[in-house]
Amino acid sequence: MSGKLPAVTLVLGGARSGKSAFAERLVEAASPMRFYLATGQAWDEEMRARISTHQDRRGAGWETVEAPVELAEALADAARADRPVLVDCLTLWVTNLMLGEHDIDAAFERLAKTLPGLKGPVVFVSNEVGLGIVPDNAMARAFRDHAGRLHQTIAGLADEVHFVAAGLPLKMKG
Amino acid sequence: MSGKLPAVTLVLGGARSGKSAFAERLVEAASPMRFYLATGQAWDEEMRARISTHQDRRGAGWETVEAPVELAEALADAARADRPVLVDCLTLWVTNLMLGEHDIDAAFERLAKTLPGLKGPVVFVSNEVGLGIVPDNAMARAFRDHAGRLHQTIAGLADEVHFVAAGLPLKMKG
């Protein structure tokens, strides 16, 4: 049913690069029924507007599950159903882990360990954030370090990795 | 006369990536006579120095037209002459639209509608700005959202898209 998608795909891109839309098309082409694992939390008006824009674009056939922190667990649950899962996005998850003062390394390890046992394919979306000037504040530097390490881990486990800019995908692996 | 260039080309790159020089070489190879649509305004000394550096590098055969805001109109005018047009750059145009409090969506739509009717080829240069940490201030976040949306639109209409880093082009479309 979802034979067109490999087990694990990572879609990396910048802000407003079209990475989410590209990832959604990948998952939609694979199956009429799919899970959307949303890591974003609507803590202010701007964030609510972004989430709403993304929801409007996605059509029918999506079941949304909020997974701001317990991502490995939500993923294991969702993938049990043999439907493709879209996780959007890893960088918001890292933000939530940091704000909630969770153990980042343990959370990354749990996620990595979950991947090989999943039944349905999973597509991760994430923001590449490490290509600008070194940020002034230590929190932002820690954030981009965490995000970078996570991207390396997921890319290492992924069958396909795409880098998206201006809506155009560039295949980096697979 | 300008047969080597497709109708619409987008050259994306970072700061000091060599994107303008690459775009200029594309246009220079296509025709001995060409238009340079400059969106930059010399509002301070640093900007004046940058504009002057770019002008010094461009040799003869360029007719410069300043188009800080009315880009669609200037482009339609320039392309009437059947000479290739270089637009440098879209991100400065977005900055000017924001600072002048223009209707951004309407301006983007006018530009997109102008493209199919142009007689001569056009090459757009723009800065990719979405690959760093989320900026602290809302204006900068709005700017990179606008720039990202515009890049997706122009890339969608373009025949060729190049991403330039360290002076080296990577073809993403075409």
Next chain:
Amino acid sequence: MSGKLPAVTLVLGGARSGKSAFAERLVEAASPMRFYLATGQAWDEEMRARISTHQDRRGAGWETVEAPVELAEALADAARADRPVLVDCLTLWVTNLMLGEHDIDAAFERLAKTLPGLKGPVVFVSNEVGLGIVPDNAMARAFRDHAGRLHQTIAGLADEVHFVAAGLPLKMKG
């Protein structure tokens, strides 16, 4: 002995992109004995931790030389031994040149002139820093201008250029 490596290689990437590890693997595959030219200076605890992480990852067979400022001279010395040299990284060198108020253009020129005469192959690692929002402060803008110009120069002289994201290399030249 180091026949697998061309004379000059540039490895560009973002923060925590895996660029150093990729470059180390290139050099390690080329020779059992190699030089590590470290431009980083441990001026605070965070920097000490980063340097220590990098050192722990590198195994035996590396001779470390600190070259925070006199990079061209250190490179000429190291390459005399017919072993591959890893320079990590150019952006920290640019930072040191700026903080020490050295003549940047002269330093870049000395480095560029050193390259054609080297006996052993050299691999440069550097951070791409120009793909985020224009920084607020003039020092950071000058830094990314210098880094961008240096990348163009080294990429122009290099036989191979790789862009690394999420641990995955993308060959841009060679």
